[in-house]
Amino acid sequence: MKIYDCIVIGAGVVGTSIFNKLTRIGKTCLLLDKASDVATGASKANSGIVHAGYDPKPESLKAKLNVRGNKLYPQICQRLGVKLNHCGALVVGNDLEKIESLHQRAKLNGVKTEIWGKQQIQNKVPCINDDINSALYAVDSYVVSPYLFTISLADEAILNGGEIALEEDLISVKKKDCFEITTKKGTYYSNHIINSAGAGYNDVAKILGTEQKPLEFRRGEYFVFDKTYNLDVPCTIFPLPSVVSKGILVTPTVDGNFLVGPTSDESDDCTKVTSKGLQKIKENVMTTIKGINFKKSIRQFSGIRVICGNDFVIEKSKLVDGVINLAGLCSPALTSAPAIAEMVLDLLGYENKELDNLKQIEPYVMFKDKPKDEQQKLLATDENYKNIVCKCEKITKGDILFALNRPLKVHSVDGVKRRTNAGMGGCQGGFCFPKVVENIAQENGIEFEKVLKENRGSEVAVGEIREVHHD
Ligand SMILES: Cc1cc2nc3c(=O)[nH]c(=O)nc-3n(C[C@H](O)[C@H](O)[C@H](O)COP(=O)(O)OP(=O)(O)OC[C@H]3O[C@@H](n4cnc5c(N)ncnc54)[C@H](O)[C@@H]3O)c2cc1C
Incomplete structure (x- = not known):
């Protein structure tokens, strides 16, 4: 009977970062998910921004982990061979007082920002609206492919001894000397369990007998533009943030095209795209960028933010010893994921000391x-x-x-x-x-x-309708 040091439930960017880190310090670890791949939840459908960290409330977990995560990204991406575009971010608007207060907040969070005037903004972003007069420039903002980052973390962890079990349905968890986790496919044993199931947090907490949390879901919808559309988007461009979101942004991707979105609407856990949401994006983005041709959009998608109060919840369960609860990991949790992994190590009482003989993966270079x-x-x-x-x-x-x-x-x-x-x-x-x-x-x-399109039940074909001759 194999007893893992840890079983991580949920293979988004957070769970996979923890899984990767655990293998790097020599712990035995199993990453378990109900989906057929890693990064199929919020971690595949977001803006892909490694935020600088000027926005979260100082002293909050979001602020600390954002800033630390942002510092860790360059070295991790370099190790994995994952593209990280150091493009910077501009928060534009005409409310100088608000921009000044974001600049002050950035200082408190230890983040480098500059206040820019009209000419500087227009020199950087020619497609900016003519009536924009001021902006906050966050120097150390990056974009990354959130799914390729997660996939590469998983590949590397497997190469270094980690194990992954996908398409797993949890049935029960019992605790004797260690945890006994029964799924439809089998039984696994572990000393610790980490619940990083994102939108599925409460389903897993119910089975574990740990704290359930009041979760709120907010959908973010996007337009993706064709690479052949050469609107010059050299950096991420935000409007001034509101209480519920960072607003409709325009951002380059690491692949050479750009995204516009996301909305922030109350929703269930369903990644549909709505005409109302898309219309909202079109209307809102006009306040920052002029003349976007939406006919050049090639796809729309949405992702679900999982919110639990005002901050991340990262804690040892008080109900079941040996379980770590991770709830409400909304933005900036893509950025914070490497730092969340370090914090989880700390909660587990493990020293953050990586092994000397770790293997490196061959990067995804097409x-x-x-x-x-x-x-x-x-x-x-x-x-x-x-x-x-x-x-x-x-x-x-x-x-x-x-x-x-x-x-x-x-x-x-x-x-x-x-x-x-x-x-x-x-x-x-x-x-x-x-x-x-x-x-x-x-x-x-x-x-x-x-063959599946994505998860179980999404088989792409049911059979041949006529004889096919393959050459
Ligand atoms: C619209 C939008 C834009 C965002 N933009 C940014 C950004 O630019 N920068 C940034 O830093 N952050 C951003 N975020 C936040 C970021 O995407 C998320 O915080 C992050 O992806 C959360 O990762 P996760 O691993 O916690 O969750 P997820 O990626 O959702 O992973 C959870 C996993 O748990 C699995 N699971 C669920 N239930 C079960 C179960 N019962 N059994 C087994 N497995 C289960 C799921 O299949 C899934 O794989 C954005 C989020 C959204 C929605």
Whole structure:
């Protein structure tokens, strides 16, 4: 019977950061999730901003963990080979008093900001509205791919001895000498449990017998724009924040396009996109940016914020010894995730001392982004790199096979999309979708009909409607 030091429930960016950190200090750890991949909850549907930390209330957990997380990101992304764009962020508006107070708050949080006037703003962002006169510039704001960051953390942790159990349904948890966790697939044993199940926090808390929390859900909807639309968005652009949100922002992505959103509307735990929400984005963004052509949008999506009062809840359970509760990890928890992992280590009484002999992963660098000499070598040795699967994003079959053969196995089309960008371009998978399904089936040795779009129940095909001749 194997007894893990820790079982982490919930494989978003927070759970996966904790999982990664635990393996790096030599603890045995299992990351468990009901979904078919990591980063399928809030961690796949957000703005992807590594916030500088000028916004959270000084002394709050949000402020401390944001600022610490922001400092940790560059070194972790460098280690993982994950792109991190040091683009900076501008908070624009004409209420100089509010901008001054954000600047003061930034100082209290230990964050570097500058106050800019009209000319400086227009020089940086030519598409800014002509009537914007002042802004706060946060120097150390970055953008990252939140899912590739999470996936790479998971890959690295597995390479260093961590284990992952996906598509798991929790049935019961008993505590004897250690925890006995029974799922529909089997039984696992552990000395500690970390509940990082995001929107599912209370479902897991109920099974664990730990504290349930009053959670509020707020949906954030977005427009994604085509790469071919060359509106110059050199940095993240926020309006002045309100009590409930940071407002409708425009931000570059690490992939060279940009996002506009998110809304912040009360909701249930459902990632739908609404015409009302999209209309709100169009109306609000006009106050900061001029002339966005929404016909150049290629997709809309939404993510759910899970809120519990005014701050993050990160605590030892008082009801069940050995459980750590993580609730209400809304923004800036993507930024804070590496720092949350450090805090959890501390709560568990573990020293943050990493092992010397840790293995490094090969980064997700697609063929088109590799240096010329490496491309030549691949073309000479592997036919698959001559075969373009996704024409919009120029992703080759070699790239898809690389993604399918990583430490964390993937068997969904969306999982391949998050790892390679195949299907993220102008045609949104219209051309490459069946080819990706075919590659997943062949590489994983499963039938075409068993391939998932995302989670269980999302099989992409039910059978052939006519005989198909594959060349
Ligand atoms: C619209 C929006 C914009 C945001 N923008 C930013 C930003 O720019 N910067 C920033 O720092 N933060 C941002 N955030 C916040 C950030 O995205 C989240 O705080 C972060 O992703 C939370 O990560 P998590 O791991 O706690 O949760 P999640 O990513 O939701 O992961 C929870 C996991 O638990 C699993 N789970 C749930 N129930 C169960 C169960 N019963 N059994 C097993 N597993 C279960 C789920 O499948 C999921 O994988 C934004 C959030 C939203 C919604």
